[in-house]
Amino acid sequence: MLKNNLKIAHFALLMSFLNFLFFHFPFYVFVFNNVDYTSLNGIAIIISVMILMLVANAFVFYLICCLPRNVGKFLLIIFFITNAIAVYFINTYGVIIDKTMIGNILNTNYAESSSFFSMKLLLYIILLGILPSIYIFKVKIIHVAWKKSAITSSLTLLFMLILILVNASNWLWIDKNSKKLGGLAMPWSYLVNTSLFYSDKYKSNEKEILLPDATIKDNQKSVVVLVIGESARSQNFSLYGYKKNTNPLLSKIPHLFHFDATSCATYTTAGVKCILEHTNTDKLYEILPNYLYRNNVDVIWRTSNWGEPPVHIKDYQNRDVLLPNCKGEGCDYDEVLLTGLKEQILASKKNKVLIILHTSTSHGPTYSTKYPSRFETFKPVCNSVELGKCSQTELINAYDNTIVYTDYILSQIIEDLKELNAYKSAMIFVSDHGESLGEKNLYMHGVPISIAPKEQYEIPFIVWTSDGSKQVKPNKILSQNHVFHSVLNFLNIQSPIYDEEMNIFK
Incomplete structure (x- = not known):
């Protein structure tokens, strides 16, 4: 006693x-x-x-x-x-x-x-x-x-x-x-x-370091939809050779490219920061949406997630803002981010538009709650928050269904952009980091990048462009920082900090 x-x-x-x-x-x-x-x-x-x-x-x-x-x-x-x-x-x-x-x-x-x-x-x-x-x-x-x-x-x-x-x-x-x-x-x-x-x-947040002013070089109507994925690892995308067909829609779309890529970190805040920065650094430089908004680009941020650096734009829309105009079961999931998207682009009074959609589709541990029931392609699935209690098959099935749902969301964005005949358009999908699904007895993410397994940092980097608008370079392994410079190139924005080597487009 x-x-x-x-x-x-x-x-x-x-x-x-x-x-x-x-x-x-x-x-x-x-x-x-x-x-x-x-x-x-x-x-x-x-x-x-x-x-x-x-x-x-x-x-x-x-x-x-x-x-x-x-x-x-x-x-x-x-x-x-x-x-x-x-x-x-x-x-x-x-x-x-x-x-x-x-x-x-x-x-x-x-x-x-x-x-x-x-x-x-x-x-x-x-x-x-x-x-x-x-x-x-x-x-x-x-x-x-x-x-x-x-x-x-x-x-x-x-x-x-x-x-x-x-x-x-x-x-x-x-x-x-x-x-x-x-x-x-x-x-x-x-x-x-x-x-x-x-x-x-x-x-890092003591003061945002402003980047040098940029110049819009033409009046061509152009739009980029940047989709920031959550916990998506490339090895579970059939586009990357995965045996299960998790990309039934994207695999049939012309002008779609996918690249091997790695994340800067294994957690959301650092991963999203890296996607939006011109270079990987501990300092807080002006991020892409803030930079383009300050330089006369129409920027819209829609999110069902969190963890981004401070965003200084007019149109910041979370789920609560989008829900009143959303209809259907998809409103309970990441489809809410697509509500009136095409109409909002057409309503823009500017020639250059950047849309950023920050999703949460593949975030654990409750993967099976991240998609509507009609996307439960692979069964049985893990329904427990204690992932170790599920079989490897159940856990991976639930996660793979989130990739199938991601495939659907990205295909819907592309279909919307195809209808914007007056615009040169592109869709870029990059994940913030990967995910462990029981390999080496690890789950989810957050292991320090220096010792993290590849499942937590090998990410998808998927690009679609409208007919004839842009061709891509034969890139090898991309980083998240390629996003910043590629968006500048596609929108034809000239900047002193632009790096051609970090641009994916020809």
Whole structure:
């Protein structure tokens, strides 16, 4: 039985042990899988990391418990509940709580976050979060004199320093695996990476850097519809050689081209930013819609998603704006973005038009809810938010149906553009990132790009042009930054920052 009265040092050690027991299983699975535990050096790494984690956490918890007025208890309760949620996602989806995943989490809206709710998540919160929190709240911590506290803290620091020095030969292994180790260590994974995320965000969003002015070179009526896909990976498009026919409509359309491409990142905010930028950078340069709008192009943004950089245009339309004029079952899905699209283009008073449609079609975990029932081409499908509970066949079927629906949406856009006889028109579809569907026991996306599997960064880049308007170059592997320069070229807009090598059109 746990005691109700504990000296502060004993309480800190107990909290560290419970933290270790409840929340560090994924951490040590990674360590065991990446060292040779049959060798003396491997055993030394495992034992040293375990001891260091226990002592380091006890040291920090000890300092936290020294805070006045039960502030330490409150922080520990927050840690345990948040740890429970974090470990649920790590165990269920194979994610790593690093800086990029924090960005993903903080840019998730209610509709998306609520789709992750399950009884399993509730059990994690109750058993690993709330029950320990009740004990933390009730226990009486016996404090000691500050001199004894200082001696305890100093000796603990000295012990950790000695342990680190003894393991100097293993620093290279720790450095090599630091991203994954740091993303699995509770609660420091989300605490440290949240601070890093906001630090980077503050630096990048401090002020948008304006690009040099552009010039429209002709009066030819031209329109580009840029479709930003969500979590679409190229290997599940039959256009790219996938055995299942997920592109029954696009495969029959003339003047349609597809290119191998990679994303800049594996999460939405960075992926969308990269699609809209002229170059891949941590700085916040003026993005494509803002740049063209400022230079007298009619720009319309329609979205059922989120996570884009600040958009400074007049016509920003989300689902709520589009729904009143939408009819049919498609209004509950991404078809709502096509509502009155052709009419809005024709109503434009400018010769150059850019439409950006930011979809959410293939976002997990509830793939089967992302398309109308008539598009459930492949069966059976996974209906659970706990993807590991579904068979690989069910999971991939549900995901493939989202690609079939994407195929339909893109074909409808092309059909609308074909009817605009007075316009030279193009449709460009690029995904923000890819998606893992159980390969290597990973699900969804968000693994750091430096170690991400190809499923999370190999994306479709599909282009259609109206008859005779443009031919494409024999491009090899494209990046998301090709979008910016290709749109400038198609609309015949001259700019000092235009890069011909990043343009896909002849």
